[in-house]
Amino acid sequence: MESAQTESEPVKSEVKSAVASSKGKAKAKTSIWIILSILLCFTVSCGIVATGYYFYNQQQSKEAEWHAQIASVEQKLQQQNSYTAQLKAENQSVNQKSQQLQQRVAELESNVSGLAKRSPKHWMAAEADYLVRMAGRKLWLENDPMTATELLKAADQQIASMQDPSLLQIRKAISRDLSKVKSINETDITGAVFAIDGVIEQLDSLPLNQFKPKVTVQPEDNVLSESIDDWKENINKTWQALIKDFIHIRKRQGDVQPLMSPKQRWYLQENIKNKLLQAQLALYRNDEVNFHHSIQLAHKWLSEYFDLQNETTKNALNELEQLKRLTLSHTQIRRFDSVPLLKQLVTYGHLSAVREPSL
Known part of the structure; x- marks a missing residue:
């Protein structure tokens, strides 16, 4: 019995080992299938995720395109609305x-x-109105009373040629305007301008006020003596007579101011010309203050720096003195009495009851 048990123990151990090995193999096979199934599931899930991400990106890009298209459509609609409003x-x-x-x-x-x-x-009245308006322009813009008087006379003749007794009010108004214009003291602007031009032309020929010292010459006794004892004096007198026409020796006392340089003379002349041209411009503008100021400065510089004994300088200073006494005429007329009457005649063709202005 003991031998049988000893024989059966190795068999049991072999069976156990076989069963254990078969169980290990079965476990190994099951673990491989599990790993493969896990890998397969992971691969499928990754593919599903990648496919979802791809479709998500496609969806986002399509949405961005849709938004861009919607924005462009809205912009076009706004432009169309602005064009419609415009x-x-x-x-x-x-x-x-x-x-x-x-x-x-x-x-x-x-x-x-x-x-x-x-x-x-009516055409004749319009022509008379034009003549009166031209007279006003000549008087106020150009300061020409003479031409204004002639234009007013021509307007009066035009009204008189109409031979209408109802227009006597206009002729009376033109007569008052004529008397006012004739009362203006006319200044000869053209003559004053020409006088200034004459002074400007003479500036280049005016001599400067240079220093001229007085030289005192001692009287010399050049008569030769007949005495033989005065032979030395006779020789000296003869020598002095020979060199008299070649050498002059003069003595001068006191400080001598240097002459003005050509550049300074040019600046002086140009400044005087500038002031005289300003005076001419003031004449044309009827500016009496600036005219007198420019003439006074030019007169002052001429009297200080140029030769007062020269006739040309004297004539230039006399011209400036006369210009300093020149007074420019200033008109006090603000409007013509005949203008409203002529305007009424041209507009309506007749005159209504108008009160004459008091003189």
């Missing part, structure tokens, strides 16, 4: 201009019809 505004402005043109055409038609009904006397 076209409406332009249409309104065109309509307004069309209405204005229609009103202007209507006014022109009425004016033309009114002009067609007028008599030739």
Whole structure:
């Protein structure tokens, strides 16, 4: 019995080892399949994730494109709305201009019809009104009372040629305007300008006020003596007579101021010319203050730096003295009395009851 048990123990151990090995192999096979299934599941899940990410990106890009297309469509709609508003505004402005043109055409038609009904006397009244207005321009803009007087006379003749007794008010007004214009003391602006031009032309030939010292010459006794004892003095006198025409020796006391350089002389002359030209400009502008100021400065510089003994300098200073006493005329007339009457005649073709202005 003991031998049988000893024989059966190795068999049991072998069976156990076989069973254990088969169990190990089965476990190994099951672990490999599990790993493969896990890998397969992981691969499938990665593919699903990648596919989802790809489709997600595609969806995002399509949404971005859709948003861009929507924004462009909205921008085009806004532009179209702005263009529509601009076209409406332009249409309104065109309509307004069309209405204005229609009103202007209507006014022109009425004016033309009114002009067609007028008599030739209206044209003569318009010409007289133009002459009076030209007289005002000559008087106030150009300070020319003489031409203004002639223009007023021509306007009076034009009204007189109409031979209408109802226009005596206009002739009286023109007569008052003529008397006012004739009362203006006219200044010879042209003569003053020419006098200034003469002084400017003489500036280059005017001598400067240079220093001229007085030389005292001692009287010399050049008569030769007949005495033989005076032979030395006779020789000296003969020698002095020989060199008299070749050498002059003069003695001068006191400080001598240096002469003006050519550059300084040129600057002086140009400054005087500039002041005289300013005086001419002031004459044309009827500016009496600046005219007298420029003439006084030119007179001062001429008297200080040029030779007062020279006749040309004296003549230039005399011209400037006369110009300093020149007074410019200033008109006090603000308007002509005949202007409103002529305007009424040209506009309505007749005169209404108008009160004459007090003198």
